[in-house]
Structure formats: structure tokens, C-alpha cells
Amino acid sequence: DVVMTQTPVSLPVSLGGQASISCRSSQSLVHSNGNTYLHWYLQKPGQSPQLLIYRVSNRFSGVPDRFSGSGSGTDFTLKISRVEPEDLGDYYCLQSTHFPPLTFGSGTKLEIK
């Protein structure tokens, strides 16, 4: 199974500041078709997860451009600029290149400093 190591566990940020979350996989997430199936989700308190970024760097419909994803191979990053109160919650990465199983990172709690 692919292990997704997500850091940090907790990320205190100031409103208007920048946040960066890392996700590292135990093997390359490049599929034989050339795509990299690494995605990012935000779970706001009391809600179900919502897709932010798919396939490393593609913003999902309606996601503000304050969110950006980057990386390749085994090393990926989600950056949030100009953090707003609505950005608070738990962030997860997910790989769907190698399955079963699909595997999630353990999560990062974004909170106000």
C-alpha cells in the first residue's frame, strides 16, 4: 500500500497569512498513463470533505485562486495564500494512482494563531 505522510499535523496561521501543507508518498504517484492522481480536500467543521485540488494542481470548480497545488513524483504541496476564516478545518491529501487501496494522508488542522 502507498503510505501518504502529511505534515504538519496542526498549522496555526494568522488571517491574511500564508499556509503550506506537505504530502509525501512512499512511492511515485505517476500513473502509467502519465497522470499523477494526487488530490487535496478540505473538511470544514461539521461538514463532509470537499475537493479543492485534483491531479496535483487543478483547482476544482468554485475553488478560489488563493489555493494552489504543486509537486511531482512523491512530494506534493498545498499552499493557501491570504488565509480567510472560511479556510479553517482539516485538510487531507489522497492518492488514487495505486489501488486498492486509495490512501489518504492523516490530515492537517488549519487553525487561527
Next chain:
Amino acid sequence: EVQLVESGGGLVKPGSSLKLSCVASGFTFSSYGMHWIRQAPKKGLEWIALIYYDSSNKYYADSVKGRFTISRDNSKNTLYLEMNSLRSEDTAMYYCAKNWELHYWGQGVMVTVSS
């Protein structure tokens, strides 16, 4: 608007069975693979099952293989998860989600396994 609505959860005893449903609307259900994902209380997300758009392939996490069965009825736009031999560690919120990148999730349904 894409909507996924789960139902069928509840409180059951260890060893019992339960069948969850996920009714889809707002998209062509028969064209997309579907997943079940769960989240134990105060824990992270765990993928548990995937079914292809035409039911040709089904995959499971080791934690549920042999006990849970994913299925779908494309004529009813409905995804199912049949859960047998339930254990206390199956206690979780269960979500269905659409397509490869889990673009959309339902609101979830709670399953509690306790004596």
C-alpha cells in the same frame, strides 16, 4: 447540481448487518465510478470501496474485504454498501463520493456498532 444522499445508518449490535444507500442526482450516474469512504469519530478519512460505472470491477480495503459488498443500480441512480459481521471498529460516518477524484461527497450517514 450534483447531489449524493446517504441513508440506512443506525445503531446496531456487533455481528449484525446493515445496508447503506446513496442516491445520486444532477449527473449521469451510470457513467461514473463511485466510492465509499468512512471516518471514525475524531479520526481521519479511510477509503473502503470502489465500484466501476458498469459494476465490472469492485475493490475493497483489507479492513472490510469479505464482510462488505459494494453494488449499484444504475436504473435507480443508487449506490449501496452491504455491511455484514459488523464490529465496533466499523463505527464511523460513511460517505459516498463520485468519480476518480472524489469530486463530490454526500453529507454522510452514521453507523454505530455497540452492544
